[in-house]
Amino acid sequence: MSLLLCRQEHVTHPYYAEELGLRLSSTQELAYVIYHYPLLVLDGFVGESLLDFMREELGQGFLALKIEQWMKSGENQDEILPMILQESDYYTAQEIAHYRQEIADLRGKHQADYRRMKADELFSMRQYGRAVKIYQELLEFPADEVVNESFRARVGNNLGSCYARMFRYDKAFEAYKRAYAADANPEILRQIYCLTRLDPDLKLSERFKALATPELRAGWERDMAGAKKRAENSAQVAQLDALFAQEQSQREKGETKLIKRWKQEYRTMA
Structure with a gap:
């Protein structure tokens, strides 16, 4: 970039x-x-x-x-x-x-809060790997007036979001579960459920199955359907559609260039 x-x-x-x-x-x-x-x-x-x-x-x-x-x-x-x-x-x-x-x-900020803000900034710039390292360190900070359960839940949630964007669904799943244990936020529960839909190898425990009521699941399914539809209309998908409409030689050149750029963007996450 x-x-x-x-x-x-x-x-x-x-x-x-x-x-x-x-x-x-x-x-x-x-x-x-x-x-x-x-x-x-x-x-x-x-x-x-x-x-x-x-x-x-x-x-x-x-x-x-x-x-x-x-x-x-x-x-x-x-x-x-x-x-x-x-x-x-x-x-x-x-x-x-x-x-x-x-x-x-x-x-003047508490060291943990300062580092959390830095990790959040890295997250916003898609520097996921660097953000992960800081979030992991923050989860090891000793408890005090700032590093409380709410703080740990926020950090764990953001750690899970980093892993999810790196396609490490297994690690995201564990991070979200840890965050939910610190703060039973329904939004974290939604993310846990969505991961099980993205990765069939991830299974909800009996506790989470009980918490994820049919009404909640129906709403989450609607959210996922909407996200899928938006993804189908994304700029990257539009680029691929345009590529496949081109004649063969031009399409191959375009595919190579596009995939190379995507790989470069993905490397910045680590």
């Missing part, structure tokens, strides 16, 4: 921000991801490889040197990100001040 903003600089080698699954090709793009994804750039984003990109591709040698010196100075490292925003001339002083406050607010 890549970004395209108002100005493209002539870079030979775009910078791949692995945590975000994005390729950056300009100062503006770098500023954009810093400003809009603070949770994903606060820790470990600014390093030698990014500084090399700034020096060699963006012509920002002076800024790279300034950041390098700041990193060695022992000063507040969170000031580096606003520093980059300032030099980009892409955000106003008011927006940068707001960004500084946002960083301060994030740093």
Whole structure:
């Protein structure tokens, strides 16, 4: 995945921000991801490889040197990100001040809540494998005023959703069951049931069979039918329909290109 903003600089080698699954090709793009994804750039984003990109591709040698010196100075490292925003001339002083406050607010959060928010952000960007790792770690956090049963249920539910999108239905099934044990949310029960319909090897226990009343099942079946219909009308299915309508040689080229792109998208989940 890549970004395209108002100005493209002539870079030979775009910078791949692995945590975000994005390729950056300009100062503006770098500023954009810093400003809009603070949770994903606060820790470990600014390093030698990014500084090399700034020096060699963006012509920002002076800024790279300034950041390098700041990193060695022992000063507040969170000031580096606003520093980059300032030099980009892409955000106003008011927006940068707001960004500084946002960083301060994030740093003030409970560590478990901070990491949960980061995992949720990765989830929203389809970085499922990275989100899974954090969710698993969060389930091992000791209980306190934040890490309570409701928190564990939310994390377990999101862990299950990650696994489901990675087609690991068995792991999703276990995660949802664990989440339901922490918080008997009917929505989690629906997800458990839907997984058994997607994977015949997954079986509801007698307890879950009793909870999944005929009325609930009927509603869930309607939900699944609606989801299936929407999937049939999705852009990807439309692309396949268009491919199969083409003549043979063109269709084969299109199929290869489309499948290659889907594989690349799937790899970003892991």
